[in-house]
Amino acid sequence: MSNDKKISAVGMGVPSAETKKYSTEIINHNSENIKSILEKLTELLQMTRAGKDIESIEQAAEYAVIRYKDWHEVDVHIGCDSGIAAIYDIVKKIIK
Secondary structure: OOOOOOOOOHHHHHOOOOOOOOOOOOOOOOOOOHHHHHHHHHHHHOOOOOOOOOOEEEEOOOOEEEEEEEOEEEEEEOOOOOOOHHHHHHHHOOOO
């Protein structure tokens, strides 16, 4: 008989499964943090040729305002969009 018995996690007061936190942003049910999504999208697009001239992307009411380093701006309607739909609309506008 083996003496390699495992101690129950319940008996030790230790969680039975290890949990990892991959993001500092919390998405609660149907709410998404569009401001944080736009900040991260700005960083990502600035690493590409298509987005190298982007200064910032910010939310203004129902629009995302793409500000370029040469001072011009482009508005993208993102009202009622989910986070992924806002990303899609912004990227679609940039690559036109």
